[in-house]
Amino acid sequence: MDANHPSHYVGQNVNTVDQLSSVTLLGLAVFGAVVVVLANWLVFG
Numbered sequence: 001m002d003a004n005h006p007s008h009y010v011g012q013n014v015n016t017v018d019q020l021s022s023v024t025l026l027g028l029a030v031f032g033a034v035v036v037v038l039a040n041w042l043v044f045g
Helices: 006-010 015-018 020-043
Strands: none
Touching: none
16 A cells, blocks of 8 residues: 555554554553563473
8 A cells, every 4th residue: 555545545544554553562562571470480480
């Protein structure tokens, strides 16, 4: 999809379509941190 595609004329720009929202990224970061902590706890006791 190029920059002149009609969908960009109705508000579907790179911030709403092609990227994850900051809330989603924050959730993934928190989930990843919890997984790392649990993995360390299982491996190292």
